[in-house]
Amino acid sequence: MENVKETALFASHEKYGGKVIDFAGWALPVQYKGIIPEHEAVRTAAGLFDVSHMGEVEVIGEDAFAFVQNLVTNDISVLEDNQVMYALMCYEDGGVVDDLLVYKFSKDYFYLVVNASNVDKDFQCMVSNKGEFNITLKNISREVSEVALQGPKSQEILQKLTDTNLDEVKFFYCKRDVLISGVKCLISRTGYTGEDGFEIYSDNNNIASLWDKILEAGIEEGIMPCGLGCRDTLRFEATLPLYGNEISKDITPLEAGLGFFVKLNKERFIGKCALVKQKEEGLKRKLVGFEMKDKGIPRHGYEAAVNGEIIGFVTTGYYSPTLKKNIGLALIDAEYAEIGNCIHIIVRNKPLKAEVINKKFYNKNYKK
Amino acid sequence: MKVLKSLFYTREHEWVKLEEDKAYIGVTDYAQKALGDIVFIELPEVDTEFAAGDGFGVIESVKAASDIYIPIDGKVIEINEAIVDEPGLVNENAYENWMICVEYSDKAQVEALMSAEEYKEFCISEEE
Numbered sequence: 246m247e248n249v250k251e252t253a254l255f256a257s258h259e260k261y262g263g264k265v266i267d268f269a270g271w272a273l274p275v276q277y278k279g280i281i282p283e284h285e286a287v288r289t290a291a292g293l294f295d296v297s298h299m300g301e302v303e304v305i306g307e308d309a310f311a312f313v314q315n316l317v318t319n320d321i322s323v324l325e326d327n328q329v330m331y332a333l334m335c336y337e338d339g340g341v342v343d344d345l346l347v348y349k350f351s352k353d354y355f356y357l358v359v360n361a362s363n364v365d366k367d368f369q370c371m372v373s374n375k376g377e378f379n380i381t382l383k384n385i386s387r388e389v390s391e392v393a394l395q396g397p398k399s400q401e402i403l404q405k406l407t408d409t410n411l412d413e414v415k416f417f418y419c420k421r422d423v424l425i426s427g428v429k430c431l432i433s434r435t436g437y438t439g440e441d442g443f444e445i446y447s448d449n450n451n452i453a454s455l456w457d458k459i460l461e462a463g464i465e466e467g468i469m470p471c472g473l474g475c476r477d478t479l480r481f482e483a484t485l486p487l488y489g490n491e492i493s494k495d496i497t498p499l500e501a502g503l504g505f506f507v508k509l510n511k512e513r514f515i516g517k518c519a520l521v522k523q524k525e526e527g528l529k530r531k532l533v534g535f536e537m538k539d540k541g542i543p544r545h546g547y548e549a550a551v552n553g554e555i556i557g558f559v560t561t562g563y564y565s566p567t568l569k570k571n572i573g574l575a576l577i578d579a580e581y582a583e584i585g586n587c588i589h590i591i592v593r594n595k596p597l598k599a600e601v602i603n604k605k606f607y608n609k610n611y612k613k
Numbered sequence: 614m615k616v617l618k619s620l621f622y623t624r625e626h627e628w629v630k631l632e633e634d635k636a637y638i639g640v641t642d643y644a645q646k647a648l649g650d651i652v653f654i655e656l657p658e659v660d661t662e663f664a665a666g667d668g669f670g671v672i673e674s675v676k677a678a679s680d681i682y683i684p685i686d687g688k689v690i691e692i693n694e695a696i697v698d699e700p701g702l703v704n705e706n707a708y709e710n711w712m713i714c715v716e717y718s719d720k721a722q723v724e725a726l727m728s729a730e731e732y733k734e735f736c737i738s739e740e741e
Contacts, residue, residue: 275676276649279649280649280676281652281675474649474675478675540653541653541655542652542653542673542678544678564652564653564675566675593671593678
C-alpha cells in the first residue's frame with residue numbers, strides 16, 4: 246500500500262494479526278480473527294477498535310456555542326457541560342456535509358468528532374462559516390488517537406484500569422483527564438455499535454500501551470481486537486447511518502430518517518431553509534429497512550425495483566451476523582416505503598424478492 | 614496455506630480434481646482465507662453448460678461478493694447442496710467441500726492448469 250496514512254497503532258495491528266487494508270486513505274485492519282467472531286464478541290462481551298482515523302476539531306472562544314449552534318442541525322442549547330450530542334452538518338441545499346459528535350466541555354469550548362474521509366472538507370466548511378464569530382478553530386486530528394471499547398462488558402473491563410467511577414459517566418456524557426492505567430484520556434460513553442461502551446481519546450504516543458492494557462484487562466471477559474469490518478456490520482444492525490451510504494451530499498437527514506436530530510424550530514442553522522421546505526412539501530424518498538425473501542445478499546449500490554421500474558437503491562446490505570438473515574437499508578420512492586410492501590432488489594441482474602420491514606433491526610443495548 | 618498434491622489449480626484460486634471423465638471444482642484454502650467468513654454461495658443448475666472462463670457461481674463473504682470461474686469447458690452434472698445450506702463448510706475445509714462436478718472432454722485444458730508446486734509459488738508471489 247502506498248500513500249496511506251498510518252495510525253499510532255499500526256504496529257499493534259501487525260502484532261495482533263490484523264488484516265490491514267487501505268480504508269479511506271488509512272492503513273487499518275478490516276479484521277483480526279474474522280468479522281463474525283469479532284461482531285459476536287462486541288454483542289456478547291467486548292471489542293476494541295482503532296478509530297484513530299476519526300477527525301477532531303476544537304472550537305474555542307466566546308462565540309463557540311453560537312458558532313456550533315449555527316453549524317449543526319441538532320439543538321446544542323440543551324447540552325450540559327461534558328454532555329455529548331449526535332448532529333449533522335448540512336449544505337445550504339440540505340445535503341449532508343458530515344455527521345458528527347459534539348462534545349460540550351463548556352460554553353466556550355466544544356470538541357467536534359467527524360469522519361476520517363471528511364476531515365478536510367469539514368474543516369474547510371467550518372472555516373468558511375466562521376464569519377464574525379469570535380472563535381478559534383483547530384484541526385487536531387493528527388495529534389489525537391482514538392480507540393473504541395464496545396460491548397456489554399466494556400465498563401467492567403475499563404474499570405479495572407481507572408480510579409474514576411465509570412458509573413458517573415452516563416450515556417452520551419464525557420469526562421476529561423481520566424487516568425487509564427496512568428494515561429490521561431478523554432472518555433465518553435458513546436459508540437457506533439448499538440452496545441454500551443466508551444470512546445477513548447489520547448495522545449498518539451500513549452495509545453499503543455493503552456491498547457495492550459485494555460486487551461490484557463479484558464481477557465477474562467472475552468475481549469477481542471476488532472477491525473473495521475465488524476464496525477460496519479454492527480452499526481448497520483443498530484441502524485446507525487454511515488456517511489456515503491445512508492447520508493451524503495445528495496441525501497438529506499430527513500430522507501435518511503434522522504429528523505430527530507434536525508431541530509427545525511431552531512432560529513437558524515446552515516441548510517434550515519431547504520430542510521423546512523422539504524418537510525413542508527413532503528418527502529419524495531425514504532430510507533427503509535428490508536429483508537430478502539429470495540436467496541441473496543443485498544449490497545451497497547444495488548438497485549431496488551417494483552414492477553420492473555427502478556425505485557431506489559440499497560444504501561447498506563449484509564448477511565446480519567446477529568439476526569442471521571439477509572437484510573438491508575434502501576433509499577426508495579416514498580410511495581413504496583410502507584412496512585409489509587414487496588419490493589425487488591436487483592442482485593447480479595436478477596430481481597430478487599424482498600419485504601419492507603421496520604428498520605430497527607436490532608434493539609440497542611445502551612446503559613442509560 | 615494448504616495445497617493438495619493431486620489437484621490442478623487456477624490463478625483465480627480454484628482447484629480441479631479429476632475422476633475419470635468427471636471433474637470436481639472448488640476454491641482453494643488460500644481463497645477461503647482471503648475471503649474470510651463465507652456467508653452465501655450461489656451455484657448453477659445441473660445440466661448448465663459452461664465454456665472455460667465463464668463465471669459459474671458466486672461466493673460471498675460478509676464484506677463482498679466474488680465470482681467463481683470455471684477453468685475448463687464442461688456440463689454440470691452435480692452441485693454440492695451442502696455448501697449452499699452451510700457456506701461456512703468451505704472455510705472449514707476448502708478441498709473437501711467442492712462446489713460443482715462437471716463432465717469434461719478436453720484434457721488439454723486441464724493439463725494447462727497449474728500443478729500444486731506451481732500454485733504454491735504463485736500464491737507466494739501474490740503475497741509480495
